[in-house]
Amino acid sequence: MHELIDSLFMKEFANKTLNAKNDSAILKIGNKKMAFTTDSYVVNPIFFPGGDIGSLAVHGTVNDLSVCGAKPLFISLGMILEEGLDRAVLEKISRSINAAAKKAGVSVVTGDTKVVEKGSCDKIFINTSGIGEIFYDGLSVNSIRPQDAVIISGPIGEHAISVLSKREGISFNTSVKSDSAPLNGLVRKALAVSGRIRFMRDPTRGGVATTLSEMVERARFGICVDEKAVPVTEQVRQACELLGFDPLYLACEGRVIIVVDSRDAGKVISAMRKDPLGRKAKIAGHITKEYKGKIYLDTLSGGRRLVTMLSGEQLPRIC
Amino acid sequence: MHELIDSLFMKEFANKTLNAKNDSAILKIGNKKMAFTTDSYVVNPIFFPGGDIGSLAVHGTVNDLSVCGAKPLFISLGMILEEGLDRAVLEKISRSINAAAKKAGVSVVTGDTKVVEKGSCDKIFINTSGIGEIFYDGLSVNSIRPQDAVIISGPIGEHAISVLSKREGISFNTSVKSDSAPLNGLVRKALAVSGRIRFMRDPTRGGVATTLSEMVERARFGICVDEKAVPVTEQVRQACELLGFDPLYLACEGRVIIVVDSRDAGKVISAMRKDPLGRKAKIAGHITKEYKGKIYLDTLSGGRRLVTMLSGEQLPRIC
Numbered sequence: 293m294h295e296l297i298d299s300l301f302m303k304e305f306a307n308k309t310l311n312a313k314n315d316s317a318i319l320k321i322g323n324k325k326m327a328f329t330t331d332s333y334v335v336n337p338i339f340f341p342g343g344d345i346g347s348l349a350v351h352g353t354v355n356d357l358s359v360c361g362a363k364p365l366f367i368s369l370g371m372i373l374e375e376g377l378d379r380a381v382l383e384k385i386s387r388s389i390n391a392a393a394k395k396a397g398v399s400v401v402t403g404d405t406k407v408v409e410k411g412s413c414d415k416i417f418i419n420t421s422g423i424g425e426i427f428y429d430g431l432s433v434n435s436i437r438p439q440d441a442v443i444i445s446g447p448i449g450e451h452a453i454s455v456l457s458k459r460e461g462i463s464f465n466t467s468v469k470s471d472s473a474p475l476n477g478l479v480r481k482a483l484a485v486s487g488r489i490r491f492m493r494d495p496t497r498g499g500v501a502t503t504l505s506e507m508v509e510r511a512r513f514g515i516c517v518d519e520k521a522v523p524v525t526e527q528v529r530q531a532c533e534l535l536g537f538d539p540l541y542l543a544c545e546g547r548v549i550i551v552v553d554s555r556d557a558g559k560v561i562s563a564m565r566k567d568p569l570g571r572k573a574k575i576a577g578h579i580t581k582e583y584k585g586k587i588y589l590d591t592l593s594g595g596r597r598l599v600t601m602l603s604g605e606q607l608p609r610i611c
Numbered sequence: 612m613h614e615l616i617d618s619l620f621m622k623e624f625a626n627k628t629l630n631a632k633n634d635s636a637i638l639k640i641g642n643k644k645m646a647f648t649t650d651s652y653v654v655n656p657i658f659f660p661g662g663d664i665g666s667l668a669v670h671g672t673v674n675d676l677s678v679c680g681a682k683p684l685f686i687s688l689g690m691i692l693e694e695g696l697d698r699a700v701l702e703k704i705s706r707s708i709n710a711a712a713k714k715a716g717v718s719v720v721t722g723d724t725k726v727v728e729k730g731s732c733d734k735i736f737i738n739t740s741g742i743g744e745i746f747y748d749g750l751s752v753n754s755i756r757p758q759d760a761v762i763i764s765g766p767i768g769e770h771a772i773s774v775l776s777k778r779e780g781i782s783f784n785t786s787v788k789s790d791s792a793p794l795n796g797l798v799r800k801a802l803a804v805s806g807r808i809r810f811m812r813d814p815t816r817g818g819v820a821t822t823l824s825e826m827v828e829r830a831r832f833g834i835c836v837d838e839k840a841v842p843v844t845e846q847v848r849q850a851c852e853l854l855g856f857d858p859l860y861l862a863c864e865g866r867v868i869i870v871v872d873s874r875d876a877g878k879v880i881s882a883m884r885k886d887p888l889g890r891k892a893k894i895a896g897h898i899t900k901e902y903k904g905k906i907y908l909d910t911l912s913g914g915r916r917l918v919t920m921l922s923g924e925q926l927p928r929i930c
Binding site: 609 | 619620623624626635636638640641642643645647648649650651652653655684685687688689690691701702705706708709712718719720721722723724725726727728730731732733736738740742744927928
């Protein structure tokens with residue numbers, strides 16, 4: 293997938309904006325700098341503990357805008373429905389979209405609905421595109437410097453475990469709820485206290501490991517992650533042991549990785565902890581001059597190992 | 612569908628922008644007025660005479676922006692792919708998207724790709740959202756006045772017949788090519804010669820009849836259409852007779868309906884005819900004080916009949 297996007301799309305649609313490979317495109321519109329992003333959602337099942345495809349579609353796009361330093365403003369809603377989809381299901385999802393948009397302070401301003409025959413799509417797919425106004429300029433992988441702190445805003449992997457356990461009918465002692473949430477409030481609090489935040493990204497598909505791998509790709513720095521400082525709940529850890537997953541590769545939908553000048557890391561953490569979504573925020577690693585282009589993990593067991601990007605398929609239909 | 616959108620979505624997502632029910636949302640961004648739109652494409656087959664799902668996805672969004680008086684600028688691209696889709700197919704579609712975007716003068720600035728298991732989607736679905744800058748203000752159903760002329764830019768129904776004949780394996784004497792095309796150039800020419808253009812809309816799903824029906828809904832005017840002035844090619848007419856369709860209900864993807872003060876209709880037609888896409892532009896009807904909320908057709912056979920919105924299903928997966 294990663295190879296496909298790189299080789300095919302980037303070549304075909306080569307232009308400066310797309311090549312920046314941000315979660316959002318940064319556009320000059322009149323006297324404003326705007327962010328523009330799109331995401332399709334194909335999560336299966338469409339309802340899972342802690343959310344559904346509707347709220348997920350809003351949060352995902354709100355978060356893609358937020359991590360670019362933008363205030364999310366407007367959202368579009370494209371739905372593809374399978375013929376025969378229960379009207380009650382559609383109503384529930386619509387209410388969920390609406391509630392999520394209200395909570396995140398964005399307006400659904402334009403939409404489109406297509407219906408395909410039974411069997412031509414799995415229940416419902418949703419695309420949301422979003423427009424936001426940049427209020428914090430210069431967030432970029434290129435701003436990252438050795439010694440910078442790597443903050444993770446909260447426990448990782450809950451979204452993936454929630455969706456997987458619902459899909460596979462696996463239950464744990466208590467059900468794991470998705471972390472799906474709008475990050476704009478939390479991000480704003482962090483950005484308000486430091487002018488030295490370098491870069492942010494929400495670790496969705498492929499989790500923290502994949503997000504960090506994308507950061508170090510072709511970079512002149514490496515990342516050292518302290519496994520014991522990575523927030524993971526006991527439930528997620530147990531589920532991972534049972535299912536053979538590494539939490540570092542599991543998708544989050546309401547967590548953010550923030551790279552910040554280490555001198556400001558303390559006050560950014562304090563600010564984040566004042567937000568319900570950032571209560572468990574932690575410095576989980578730092579940028580290194582060594583290990584150029586690589587990520588090293590200081591493991592719980594006291595060793596040090598290389599973290600690589602998933603070579604095979606990532607978990608399908610997790611978002 | 613129409614009822615579903617009206618009753619469910621409009622109620623759920625009630626806000627001023629969405630309620631305007633334009634093809635695009637009109638947004639104030641800084642010192643600019645922008646249009647924002649989204650559309651998903653599920654056309655079957657994905658390749659048809661005159662185009663494919665890729666070019667169609669670009670044209671559709673370019674056209675939705677154009678008919679709002681906006682210059683299309685930026686496009687997002689969300690793809691949902693069925694596992695196992697031939698890479699050559701994907702390459703062909705990507706090239707087609709790129710060529711269509713270049714021709715229309717828009718940049719694909721952000722994208723997303725999801726892959727679902729075989730059987731969970733039919734080959735490929737594409738969502739394009741677009742942002743354009745409004746350069747012609749005030750286009751609105753509310754600006755329409757009795758006596759205004761209703762112009763159709765060219766022969767109708769070719770897109771629908773092209774897709775249907777490919778899908779059903781029906782061939783006519785010569786193959787009908789889709790009219791799928793970017794309308795921004797044509798629209799700009801029309802808008803350049805008259806400050807009294809009231810409203811524009813591209814007659815896609817449900818064709819001219821549905822677009823006009825949406826215009827007269829709750830309006831204080833009616834529309835009288837002169838059937839013999841409606842541009843239809845002989846091939847489309849024959850295909851319609853064979854298949855039992857009324858060309859008025861067939862989707863176009865490169866045609867525009869323009870409502871203009873009748874005093875300016877002549878010069879608008881002349882300007883449009885200078886564009887290859889507008890060579891067959893014609894005044895096909897006019898706005899009436901009578902028939903409030905209704906459309907009357909002066910038929911080829913000399914009668915007069917009411918044109919209604921399709922009550923059943925429109926042709927599925929035509930775009």
